[in-house]
Amino acid sequence: MTQEINRKDRILDVAEExxxxxxxxxxSIRQIASAAEVDVALANYYFGKKLDLFQAxxxxxxxxxxxxxxxxxxxxxxxxxxxDQVIEAFLxxxxxxxxxxxxxxxxxxxxxxxxxxxxxxxKELMGxxxxxxxxxFVAALKEIFPNAQDEKIHWCYHYMSGAxxxxxxxxxxxxxxxxxxxxxTDFDTAYELMVPFMAAGLREVCG
Amino acid sequence: MTQEINRKDRILDVAEExxxxxxxxxxSIRQIASAAEVDVALANYYFGKKLDLFQAxxxxxxxxxxxxxxxxxxxxxxxxxxxDQVIEAFLxxxxxxxxxxxxxxxxxxxxxxxxxxxxxxxKELMGxxxxxxxxxFVAALKEIFPNAQDEKIHWCYHYMSGAxxxxxxxxxxxxxxxxxxxxxTDFDTAYELMVPFMAAGLREVCG
DNA sequence: CACTATATTCAACAACTGTTGAATATACAA
DNA sequence: TTGTATATTCAACAGTTGTTGAATATAGTG
Numbered sequence: 001m002t003q004e005i006n007r008k009d010r011i012l013d014v015a016e017e018x019x020x021x022x023x024x025x026x027x028s029i030r031q032i033a034s035a036a037e038v039d040v041a042l043a044n045y046y047f048g049k050k051l052d053l054f055q056a057x058x059x060x061x062x063x064x065x066x067x068x069x070x071x072x073x074x075x076x077x078x079x080x081x082x083x084d085q086v087i088e089a090f091l092x093x094x095x096x097x098x099x100x101x102x103x104x105x106x107x108x109x110x111x112x113x114x115x116x117x118x119x120x121x122x123k124e125l126m127g128x129x130x131x132x133x134x135x136x137f138v139a140a141l142k143e144i145f146p147n148a149q150d151e152k153i154h155w156c157y158h159y160m161s162g163a164x165x166x167x168x169x170x171x172x173x174x175x176x177x178x179x180x181x182x183x184x185t186d187f188d189t190a191y192e193l194m195v196p197f198m199a200a201g202l203r204e205v206c207g
Numbered sequence: 208m209t210q211e212i213n214r215k216d217r218i219l220d221v222a223e224e225x226x227x228x229x230x231x232x233x234x235s236i237r238q239i240a241s242a243a244e245v246d247v248a249l250a251n252y253y254f255g256k257k258l259d260l261f262q263a264x265x266x267x268x269x270x271x272x273x274x275x276x277x278x279x280x281x282x283x284x285x286x287x288x289x290x291d292q293v294i295e296a297f298l299x300x301x302x303x304x305x306x307x308x309x310x311x312x313x314x315x316x317x318x319x320x321x322x323x324x325x326x327x328x329x330k331e332l333m334g335x336x337x338x339x340x341x342x343x344f345v346a347a348l349k350e351i352f353p354n355a356q357d358e359k360i361h362w363c364y365h366y367m368s369g370a371x372x373x374x375x376x377x378x379x380x381x382x383x384x385x386x387x388x389x390x391x392t393d394f395d396t397a398y399e400l401m402v403p404f405m406a407a408g409l410r411e412v413c414g
Numbered sequence: 415c416a417c418t419a420t421a422t423t424c425a426a427c428a429a430c431t432g433t434t435g436a437a438t439a440t441a442c443a444a
Numbered sequence: 445t446t447g448t449a450t451a452t453t454c455a456a457c458a459g460t461t462g463t464t465g466a467a468t469a470t471a472g473t474g
Contacts, residue, residue, distance in 0.1 A: 007421090007422090021326060021327065022232065022327065023230055023232060023233070023325075024233070025229065025230060025232035025233040026230070026231070026232040028460075028461065028462080029461085029462065029463090030460080030461080030462090038422090039422065039423055039424080040423095040462090040463095041422075041423070041424080041463085041464080042421080042422060042423085044462085044463065044464080045420095045421075045422075046421095049462080049463080050461095050462065050463090110326070113324060114324070114325075116373070116378070116380075117320060117321070117324045117372065117373060117376045117378065118230075118321075118376075118378070119228060119317070119376060119377060119378045119379065120228065120229065122378040122379065122380050123378070123379060123380075123383075126380060127383065131383065131384060134384060135384065138384070150385065150388050151385065151388050151389050151396070152400060154381055154384060154385040154388065154389045155381070155389060155396065155397065155400045155401075155404075156400070156404060157384070158370070158373065158374070158380075158381045158389070158397075159366075159370035159373075159401065159404055159405075160370075161373060161380075162369040162370035162371070162372055162373030162374065163365070163366035163367075163369035163370050164369070165324065165369055165372070165373055166323070166324060166365065166366075166368060166369030166372055166373075167365070167369065169324045169325075169326060170326060171323070171324065171325070171326045171329040171330070172326065172329065172330060173323075173329050173330075173333060173365075173368075174361055174362070174365045176330070176334065176338065177338060177341060177342065177345070177361060177364070178357065178358065178361040181357050181358050181361065182358050182361045182362060182365070189358070189362065190362065190365075193359060193362045193363070193412055194362075194366065196408075196411050196412055197362075197363060197366055197408035197409075197411060197412050198366075198408065199411070200407040200408050200410065200411030200412075201403075201404035201405065201407050201408040202404075203407065204403050204404060204406070204407030205400055205403055205404050205407075214451090214452090235430075235431065235432080236431085236432065236433090237430080237431080237432090245452090246452065246453055246454080247432090247433095247453095248433085248434080248452075248453070248454080249451080249452060249453085251432085251433065251434080252451075252452075253451095256432080256433080257431095257432065257433090
């Protein structure tokens with residue numbers, strides 16, 4: 001036996017991967033069950049309806065991610081941080097998730113991108129867990145730029161959020177455009193350059 | 208009669224809207240036909256398979272958008288442009304599309320966002336029409352930053368592309384986070400702030 | 415052993431899916 | 445008028461969808 005993992009988790013893992021690639025409507029429960037080598041009815045037994053399964057997949061790592069983010073922000077709090085440090089702290093949990101080497105996390109980040117960019121899922125799923133942490137991040141930005149208009153700060157976060165979402169999606173487009181000089185899977189470089197890029201943009205618009 | 212539009216175009220319009228919201232797998236041909244007040248078989252008569260219909264929807268405005276982009280770039284060529292001007296020229300076709308006031312264009316831009324962020328569709332659809340213009344844009348950036356590493360320029364474009372994609376998606380998230388101080392539908396402000404933001408980021412990373 | 419809660423399978427349901435071929439209608443040219 | 449190309453409808457197909465209830469197995473407890 002290669003790995004001793006229970007069926008319930010295997011269903012979650014497979015669903016996570018397939019949903020992240022094909023989206024909610026692009027995957028059937030039967031496909032998930034088949035890939036997980038499990039009977040169709042078993043997915044229903046554990047998770048209920050298809051929507052609940054999707055929710056369960058999303059929730060599993062969402063809370064963990066949000067908690068890490070809160071922890072990092074609290075740790076750095078009151079330290080008179082620079083703009084670069086604030087941004088870095090915001091990105092750190094994602095960096096950590098990827099650095100575990102767990103392919104499940106990589107799939108989840110792609111799923112997160114799918115949810116972030118979908119007009120339907122965004123409202124339903126992002127609000128519950130992530131919006132609170134984002135508001136804290138925006139508040140930290142406001143402290144750094146006390147004279148900036150709220151709207152400008154929010155638009156800047158929007159740009160950063162978009163850049164992040166496309167990174168997490170791992171579409172392979174940057175590989176194609178750069179003739180393989182850059183890799184969609186190279187999160188390290190993506191984060192490393194993102195920090196000074198976003199900091200400069202913020203200073204320009206809000207400074 | 209309120210509007211005299213032929214059924215073929217009406218199918219395209221409806222498909223464009225529904226695909227942009229629910230994605231390819233989230234919409235059935237029957238839903239499209241029903242919303243277009245047309246028989247199911249008629250969609251097949253005009254466009255063939257479902258995949259061909261999706262392709263037709265995507266292609267209809269893609270070429271127009273790419274052509275406008277090329278035209279703008281050519282017009283501005285050899286004018287010793289500033290970085291801001293180059294970025295503005297790149298965004299101009301999208302701005303123009305939105306300023307027509309045609310809701311169809313708005314739907315299409317959301318569909319474009321869906322394609323840009325999907326690992327599956329990206330490869331298949333973005334390459335044919337858009338990648339060429341993007342390469343020209345990246346080349347223009349290289350002229351401005353002749354000493355910058357190729358990879359850095361590509362990553363910067365990646366960030367810009369992500370910010371753009373999330374804007375086109377109109378998810379409503381910025382409305383929620385900013386307590387309605389900002390609007391997802393406010394493309395004018397989004398573009399206006401995006402230019403200095405991206406220019407500053409580029410200068411920081413590539414300058 | 416018997417009892418019980420959990421886990422898993424099987425078979426089936428009604429609804430919906432994309433697609434098609436034949437039948438019918440419409441428009442237009444000769 | 446007739447002939448013909450285009451447009452539109454209708455009915456049906458085989459396959460897939462999410463979901464469920466009953467049957468069976470398994471594991472753990474007394």
